[in-house]
Structures are given as C-alpha cells and as structure tokens.
Amino acid sequence: MKYLIAILLALLAVSVTSAHYQCGKYACLPGHSCICDNGVFKCVYVCEELTIIQTVTERWVDGVEGPSVKVNVEVLNHTHRTIKDIVIATDAKLNAGQIWGAQLNGFLLNMASYVSIAPGKTYNFGYINKGDHVAHLWVQNIYISA
DSSP: OHHHHHHHHHHHHHHHHHTSEEETTEEEOTTOEEEEETTEEEEESSOOSEEEEEEEEEEEEETTTEEEEEEEEEEEEOSSSOEEEEEEEESSOOOGGGEESSEEETTEEEOOTTOEEOTTOEEEEEEEEESSSOOOEEEEEEEEOO
C-alpha cells in the first residue's frame, strides 16, 4: 500500500510540474504568455504586445466528417519594436497538413525562424479546423528585440 501511495505521489508531482513551461528562469502556467523583452523574461496572463485576429474565409460540410472552416489568422504587433520567435498555442487538435504559414508541434504553432513582425505590422497564417468555429489561440512565447 505504501508503494502504491509513493507511486501516486510521484505521478502527481510529474503532472503538476509538466503543467508549467519554462520561461527564462521562470515557469509559466498554461494559458499564460512568456515574453522575453530584450533579455528580460516574464510570464503574463494577457499578451498585450500582439493581437490575434481570426477570420473564417470558408465553411463547408463533408458528409461523414461534418462541418469544417478555413481560417485566416492575422497577428498584429502593437509595440514600437520588432517581435520574433513567435509561438502560438491552441487547445484544438489541428491537422499539420492543413496549416500554412506556421508549423504545428503538438498544440503549438511555431512561426519560422525568419519570421519577425515590425512595429504596427502583421503576419498571416491559416488553418482548417473541424467544426463550425475557429480554434482557441493565444500567444505562448515571443521575443521583443531592442
């Protein structure tokens, strides 16, 4: 019985620590954004530096598959500095073959290393989502350069 309790406690510890992700020397909670501003890391609940705008451009229904939507995503930089190393998170199960302008890594959408968004400018990518609505997206990680 003691052995079983020890295993359960170990599994609980692993699940709690894996719920966080590294942000410099900090560990951000799920749903929070890691912002590296000129080498200074911080975890924030709302990333005010970027806005994610999603627009459904097409809708259709496949017989057995059900409804699907084609979505254009616009990422807008609100700062006066360039933003790069952009990672956007989702809680939707997207198909890697149905995403353009970003690379799917589990539940993370990584922008290519050459992508940077100048002040006041946007970057666009898109995806197809099962269902009749857009996926829930939020900023997971950004780097703001000097």
